[in-house]
Amino acid sequence: MKILEINHCNKKFGENEVLKDISLSVAEGQVVSIIGPSGSGKSTLLRCATLLETMDGGDLIYLGDYAAKADPQGKAVYASKQELQGIKQHFGLVFQNFNLFPHYSVLKNITEPPILIGKRPKEEVYAEARVLLEKMGLADKENAYPYQLSGGQQQRVSIARALAMKPKILFFDEPTSALDPELTGEILQVIKELAAEHMTMVIVTHEMSFARDVSNHIIFMDGGVIVEEGEPNQIINHPQQERTKAFLHRFQQ
Amino acid sequence: MDTQFIFSIVQQLSVGLIESCKIFLLTLLFSMPLGLLVAFGRMSKWTPLKCFASDKFLEQIHILQTAQGKEEKTAFSLRAKSAFFLFKPIQFVLKVFIAILRGTPLMLQLFAIYYGPYYIFGIPISMEYRFTAVIIAFSVNYSAYFAEIYRAGIESIPVGQYEAATVLGYNKVQTFFRIIFPQMCKRVLPPVTNEAITLVKDTSLAFVISYTEMFTLAKQISAAKTTIMPLIVAGVFYFIFNAIVAFVMERIEKKMNYYR
Ligand SMILES: Nc1ncnc2c1ncn2[C@@H]1O[C@H](COP(=O)(O)OP(=O)(O)OP(=O)(O)O)[C@@H](O)[C@H]1O
Ligand SMILES: [Mg+2]
Numbered sequence: 001m002k003i004l005e006i007n008h009c010n011k012k013f014g015e016n017e018v019l020k021d022i023s024l025s026v027a028e029g030q031v032v033s034i035i036g037p038s039g040s041g042k043s044t045l046l047r048c049a050t051l052l053e054t055m056d057g058g059d060l061i062y063l064g065d066y067a068a069k070a071d072p073q074g075k076a077v078y079a080s081k082q083e084l085q086g087i088k089q090h091f092g093l094v095f096q097n098f099n100l101f102p103h104y105s106v107l108k109n110i111t112e113p114p115i116l117i118g119k120r121p122k123e124e125v126y127a128e129a130r131v132l133l134e135k136m137g138l139a140d141k142e143n144a145y146p147y148q149l150s151g152g153q154q155q156r157v158s159i160a161r162a163l164a165m166k167p168k169i170l171f172f173d174e175p176t177s178a179l180d181p182e183l184t185g186e187i188l189q190v191i192k193e194l195a196a197e198h199m200t201m202v203i204v205t206h207e208m209s210f211a212r213d214v215s216n217h218i219i220f221m222d223g224g225v226i227v228e229e230g231e232p233n234q235i236i237n238h239p240q241q242e243r244t245k246a247f248l249h250r251f252q253q
Numbered sequence: 254m255d256t257q258f259i260f261s262i263v264q265q266l267s268v269g270l271i272e273s274c275k276i277f278l279l280t281l282l283f284s285m286p287l288g289l290l291v292a293f294g295r296m297s298k299w300t301p302l303k304c305f306a307s308d309k310f311l312e313q314i315h316i317l318q319t320a321q322g323k324e325e326k327t328a329f330s331l332r333a334k335s336a337f338f339l340f341k342p343i344q345f346v347l348k349v350f351i352a353i354l355r356g357t358p359l360m361l362q363l364f365a366i367y368y369g370p371y372y373i374f375g376i377p378i379s380m381e382y383r384f385t386a387v388i389i390a391f392s393v394n395y396s397a398y399f400a401e402i403y404r405a406g407i408e409s410i411p412v413g414q415y416e417a418a419t420v421l422g423y424n425k426v427q428t429f430f431r432i433i434f435p436q437m438c439k440r441v442l443p444p445v446t447n448e449a450i451t452l453v454k455d456t457s458l459a460f461v462i463s464y465t466e467m468f469t470l471a472k473q474i475s476a477a478k479t480t481i482m483p484l485i486v487a488g489v490f491y492f493i494f495n496a497i498v499a500f501v502m503e504r505i506e507k508k509m510n511y512y513r
Pocket of ligand 1: 042
């Protein structure tokens, strides 16, 4: 089943065309990595998919529900607020700089959204949150505040916060870029474990070997277009397009 | 100058001190929430004419005007027109409101609110109105200062906080009251303390409409007994009052230090 489908997405900031006719689809259990140079529109694509930005044109579909549908001219027409609220329950987003709520304890960061927004029973949510924390290796940190944690621990909390909402698909925007090099490993490990459990994920990353190991599909973006996409091994080790080759070459140095 | 005399001054000024405390507490009670409303208005992005600012509409006006033979520099005039249609009425009104309240003396505002109803509408001024006028003038004036403090506090919260909340499904009200407001409170506490301390001293301005708070009394006794002793005692009282305010605010700040 298709979890996410984006068709002919266009996005402009003023005169700057940041996304040009981007289409992609993500099936259940698939892990898709998006790579590409700075400014190529990777974050903008994730932000459009997570409704933080509005697309100018194209379709955005979660599990068959249209969040945005292109009209005959191709202009994206968004669903009602209420419908979008429902669609938001399908996805989660992990930010580069975590964006934990600093005034909430770790446990409250994870439990408030499912209780308040998901309207789920407290006891159940708390029990699940503790299981998640255990899994993230943070069982002893439930009463800590974000400022008391390392970057890697904060990022694990933010992953737990996203997972607590039971999303059908999880987006990551450079989840390790704000971390010290020795801390990136622990986050990549967590994501690999999620992949092993067949969590559907879309990951923007600069970690090429990680992208190759964890994903089923890699998309290389440059200048707002998808230049090349396909099997990880093919994209990373045998790219066809000159731009992909140049980008990967720069990375291997 | 015997202790008996000083004691009687202290006793008389205590009555005034209670009035000053009343002004202080009521002003905080009204101006702090009012300031939040003013801040909301000040940050309002409501543009009722926005639909006219679309490129298509502007182009059509432009075509119409050029058809009428009016020479215009396209880029500039288009921008000027779209700026006009992007006018934010609520924001504008509150900017003016804040500018007036911060730009004119509180003393003048006290006069205006106390005598205004009589001079403008011919409503006779009753004795009870004196206190009401003091509270209205102080509350409205301080709400302008608090509004700007709140606005600075709200605008200092990283956008990431809004984005995280939105993606999790929080609506605007939930995001504000659960995520933004608590963090804002912590950030605005030091400037709010400043305002509160200024307010303690500003209560003495109520004397200009002859409201008998502590300073009015001190001046009266001082004039009658030709001694500055009452003014010195009043100064000591203000100082102690502010020491207490500073102490309380510090305690609140400490309480909020559980996170950073
Ligand atoms: N809010 C915005 N307003 C205007 N322009 C923007 C905005 N956000 C992004 N852009 C522009 O869109 C382009 C794509 O930016 P984006 O952040 O999507 O790139 P990216 O691929 O994520 O880059 P990086 O690897 O550095 O994160 C850039 O040219 C950027 O300047
Ligand atoms: Mg980015």
